[in-house]
Amino acid sequence: MNDIMVDKTTDLASAPQTSTLRQPSTLRQPRLPAWAPIGLVALSILLGCGIGVAAGLDSKIQWGLISAVLLVAITFALTAQVEGRRQAKDRLATSLVWICFLLAIVPLASLMYGTIDRGSKVLDGAFLSHSMNGVLTTQPGGGIYHAIIGTLEQVGIATLIAAPIGLLTAVYLVEYGRGKLAKAVTFFVDVMTGIPSIVAGLFILSLWIIILDFDYSGFAGAMALAILMMPVVVRSTEEMLKLVPNELREASLALGVPKWRTILKVVLPTAIGGITTGVMLAIARIAGETAPIVLLVFGEKVINNNPFEGAQSSLPFYIYEQWSLGNEASYDRAWAAALVLIAFVMILNLVARGIARWKAPKTGR
Amino acid sequence: MAKRIDVSGLTAYYGSHKAIEDISMTVEPRSATAFIGPSGCGKSTFLRTLNRMHEVTPGGRVEGKVMLDNENLYGSGVDPVSVRRTIGMVFQRPNPFPTMSIFDNVAAGLRLNGSYRKSELNDIVEKSLKGANLWNEVKDRLNKPGSGLSGGQQQRLCIARAIAVEPQVLLMDEPCSALDPISTLAIEDLIGELKERFTIVIVTHNMQQAARVSDHTAFFNLAAVGQPGRLIEIDETERIFSNPSVQATEDYISGRFG
Ligand SMILES: Nc1ncnc2c1ncn2[C@@H]1O[C@H](COP(=O)(O)OP(=O)(O)OP(=O)(O)O)[C@@H](O)[C@H]1O
Numbered sequence A: 001m002n003d004i005m006v007d008k009t010t011d012l013a014s015a016p017q018t019s020t021l022r023q024p025s026t027l028r029q030p031r032l033p034a035w036a037p038i039g040l041v042a043l044s045i046l047l048g049c050g051i052g053v054a055a056g057l058d059s060k061i062q063w064g065l066i067s068a069v070l071l072v073a074i075t076f077a078l079t080a081q082v083e084g085r086r087q088a089k090d091r092l093a094t095s096l097v098w099i100c101f102l103l104a105i106v107p108l109a110s111l112m113y114g115t116i117d118r119g120s121k122v123l124d125g126a127f128l129s130h131s132m133n134g135v136l137t138t139q140p141g142g143g144i145y146h147a148i149i150g151t152l153e154q155v156g157i158a159t160l161i162a163a164p165i166g167l168l169t170a171v172y173l174v175e176y177g178r179g180k181l182a183k184a185v186t187f188f189v190d191v192m193t194g195i196p197s198i199v200a201g202l203f204i205l206s207l208w209i210i211i212l213d214f215d216y217s218g219f220a221g222a223m224a225l226a227i228l229m230m231p232v233v234v235r236s237t238e239e240m241l242k243l244v245p246n247e248l249r250e251a252s253l254a255l256g257v258p259k260w261r262t263i264l265k266v267v268l269p270t271a272i273g274g275i276t277t278g279v280m281l282a283i284a285r286i287a288g289e290t291a292p293i294v295l296l297v298f299g300e301k302v303i304n305n306n307p308f309e310g311a312q313s314s315l316p317f318y319i320y321e322q323w324s325l326g327n328e329a330s331y332d333r334a335w336a337a338a339l340v341l342i343a344f345v346m347i348l349n350l351v352a353r354g355i356a357r358w359k360a361p362k363t364g365r
Numbered sequence B: 001m002a003k004r005i006d007v008s009g010l011t012a013y014y015g016s017h018k019a020i021e022d023i024s025m026t027v028e029p030r031s032a033t034a035f036i037g038p039s040g041c042g043k044s045t046f047l048r049t050l051n052r053m054h055e056v057t058p059g060g061r062v063e064g065k066v067m068l069d070n071e072n073l074y075g076s077g078v079d080p081v082s083v084r085r086t087i088g089m090v091f092q093r094p095n096p097f098p099t100m101s102i103f104d105n106v107a108a109g110l111r112l113n114g115s116y117r118k119s120e121l122n123d124i125v126e127k128s129l130k131g132a133n134l135w136n137e138v139k140d141r142l143n144k145p146g147s148g149l150s151g152g153q154q155q156r157l158c159i160a161r162a163i164a165v166e167p168q169v170l171l172m173d174e175p176c177s178a179l180d181p182i183s184t185l186a187i188e189d190l191i192g193e194l195k196e197r198f199t200i201v202i203v204t205h206n207m208q209q210a211a212r213v214s215d216h217t218a219f220f221n222l223a224a225v226g227q228p229g230r231l232i233e234i235d236e237t238e239r240i241f242s243n244p245s246v247q248a249t250e251d252y253i254s255g256r257f258g
C-alpha cells in the first residue's frame, strides 16, 4: 500500500519535468542580454568616430550622425536576427526616440554651456550690484543692477495687470461663457496669442506715448508686456479649470453654495497649482521680451527706481545694448546678463513646479 | 423638519431632447422612497429636478410644478440656492473635495454659506460623521485629505457632508453602486436611521435594496429608445414587490424584461 503511494508521487513529480525538457516553451524566446543596448551605443560611437577619422571629416556633428545611423541599423539587424521582427521594431522605435531626445538636448546643452562659460567671466557681486553709471563702454566694469530693477518692476507690473484679467477671463470662459460672446472672446484671445511683441510695443507707443502724450517709462513697457502675457494666462488657466471635474462643482452647488462661492472656494483651489504654474511660465515668457522695451522704456545707464517716470533698462534690453556696442568688455557684460536672465527664468520655472506640487490636490493617506 | 414633496405634470428637457414627461407623484415625509427602472429612463434626471440641479446642466429645462409642502420650487422668485440647502443630494460616485481635509469636507456646506464659530463647527462635524457611521473610522485623522479614504468611506463622507447642512429632504442617486456589500449595508442602515428625521429619495438598480430600505417604490419606464421616460406607478414597496397593478412593473421586478 505504502509502496504504491510513493510510486505514484514520484511519477507525478517527474512528469512535468520531462515534458518541459522535451517541448520548448512558447512563452520564452531568445533575448539579447540586458547590457546589449549600452554595448551597441558604445560600439556605434566607436565605429562612427573611426569612420569620421578615416574619412577625414572635420565636423563632430557628422561623426555623431554617422554613429546614430549605425546604431539604428545595427540594433535593428541584430535584434531581427536574435529576437524576431516584432522586438526589432520595438528596439528600432526605442533607439529613434533616444536619438531624437539627444538631438533636442544638444542645442540646449550647448547653449547652457556657452552662456555659463562666457557669462561667468565677469559675473560677481559687484556686477549684480552696480549700474553702468559713469562706466566707459569700452572698459570692463559696471553692472546690471539697473537692468535687474527694470526687469523686476516691468515684469511685476505686467503681471499685476495681466494675471487678474487673464484669470477672470478664463473663469468667465469656462464657468459662465455660453454663446456668441464667449466664442468672440475665445477668438480674440487666440488672435492675441499670435501678436508679435513689436506690434504690442507699437500699439502702446501710438496709444500711450503719441496720442495720450505720456513719457517713456517702465510702466508703458509693462503695459505692452501685459498684452503679451494675457492670452498665455487665459489659455493655461482655461485648461486648468476644464480639468476640474464637474462632479465637484455639482457637489458644491448641491450643498446650497452659490455659484460664485463654488468657483472661489472649490474650483479655483482645486486648480490653483496649475494656474500658478501657468502664470509663472507666462512671466518667464515676457521676461525675455526686448522689442517693447526698446520702443517704450528707451533704455538707461543709471538706476531709475521709479517705473512710472523716465527711462529704465531691463535685462534683455541690456544684453542687446551691450552686444551692439561691439567690444570685448561689452560682450562679456552681455553674456553675463544673459546668464542672469536664464537663471531668473529657470528659478521661476522651479518655483512654479514647487507650487504645483505643493498645491496639487492631495491623494493617499 | 421633514417635508412632503408633491410633483405634478413635470417634464424635463436636455436642449430639445425630452428626457422625462408628465410625471406626477407624492413623496411622503419621514419615509424612504425608492426609484427603480431601466437604465436611461430618467431616474437621475427626475431626481435632479427635485432640487433644481437639473438646470445646472447646459440646456437643462423643466416644466411643471414641484411643491415642497406649500411652496412651488419652480415658482417665480424662488432662489435655487436656498432650494438646494433645503433638499440635499448624494451622488452616484463619491465626490469629496480633493483640496479639503475630512473635517473641512463635512464643514464645507456650512462654511461656504456663512461664518460659524469653531466650537459650533466641531459639534456639527462630529454629529454629522456619527450620523453617517463614519466617526469611529476617521476621528483620529480629521485633518487628512478626504480623498485618502476608501470608496465606501468617501461615500459616507459625502453623506455626512450632505446631512451637515440639515436639509429636510435627502436625494440619493445610486449611492451604493460603487460599494462593496459591507459598505452598502452600512449605508442602508444609515438610510434606515436617517428616514426618521429626513425625507429620503433613493435611486437604485438593486431590487433587494429597494425592498429593504424603502417604504414606497416608484417604477419608471420608457416606451422605446429615444422616447421620454414616464412614471409607471408608485405604491407601497410591499405592494409593488408582491402585487403591482401594472404588468410592466411585475415584468421588470421579476426580471422578465426586454
Ligand atoms: N447631460 C445630458 N445631456 C443630454 N442628455 C442627457 C444628459 N443626461 C442624461 N441625458 C438623457 O436623458 C435620459 C435620461 O437619463 P438619466 O441619466 O436620467 O437616466 P437614468 O434613469 O438615471 O439611467 P441610469 O439608471 O443608467 O443612471 C437619457 O436618454 C439620457 O441620454
Ligand SMILES: [Mg+2]
Residues within 6 Å of the ligand: B043, B044, B045, B173
Ligand atoms: Mg442615473
